[in-house]
Amino acid sequence: MTETLGLLVFEDENDVPKFTEDFNFTISREGYLTRDNEPIVCSCCNLVLKPKNLGAILPGSEVFYCADETCLADYVSEYLEK
């Protein structure tokens, strides 16, 4: 079975504030992505995320990844294969 996933493509950190609300996070004064006052980290490497190093938010919006392609392998193997 194939599943259709929509991925909006954003260009760079300047686009990030445009979708904070939709994915239910905020950008703290120190410049970190936070949810319920907790910093959001890359699901794979635990890097604390800022708009600059945000790579992807996966469908469902609970899973965040940094902008490192090796972390995307984690995404593909953990989520897409199911």
Place this chain on the structure above:
Amino acid sequence: MYRQPLAKLVRTFGLGKLLHQYEPEIEEKIKSGISDKEFISLINILPLDFKGEVENHLKDLMTTRDKMGVIRADMLLALHSLVSRLKNNEEMLKDFKLVLKSDHYKALLLSTTIVNFEDNGLMDEARRMKKKLESRFRPFGNKIYNWHRSDYIKGYFYPYLLYSKAVWEKSYPERFRRYWRDHLGFFPDSIWIGPEMTEKEIHDEITLRLKRGRPKVFIFGRGSLTNMALKASQNYIDAKPLGKNLKKDSYWADLGDSSSVMITLLVTKPIRDQKKKSKKRKSKK
């Protein structure tokens, strides 16, 4: 929980920024006759060419917010390649996933992507990702890439995996993992030349394999290391005592913007190493 409908996201970015489809039939349509790189730029203008279909998908997507995400533009090529590799080698990768440690499996998945980039001439992307693979999955990432590049994953490990599954049934994952781990420590038939290797180290690696009774030794060199591979193996034959028992053969392959060489050193006369063996026995006592 979500204060805004996802439709707002689409409005913010516009249709033009949408969207990545994993539906094979659409992907095939787009991809027929174009390279991966062009495919990526086409994703962004997808709605222009496939308006009807995309709008239907959009409706679906917007009503099920679990299916919507965002990705930074420069990650899209890697994602697409990872996904398409997975699809093209689904059965094999699934089998590996069942037995390998998670990090080893991820390194394998990334390796298939790097090889895919190289085969499609996307050499910059391949180099960048290879660097990350090496630093992230040290010390095994590069080895797994080498195995993949030299077709050992498909032609060597996978047959063994299937074999172990058939023979050992329940205990096969453990046994296969051991086999994989042993090979990461020492690959009996082959040497991949790395940029940090000296000629002496290459010679030592050859000697080690010959003394263990291997009937042949393969030496792989890529890009700037092809000359090193050729020179070191020729010097071994010309100058080393065991060299006179060997016959050399070379096979060249093109790899995107660089070439690679596989050298076979074939043992033509049996090599014995009694001296060392008896020494070892003594020291054990």
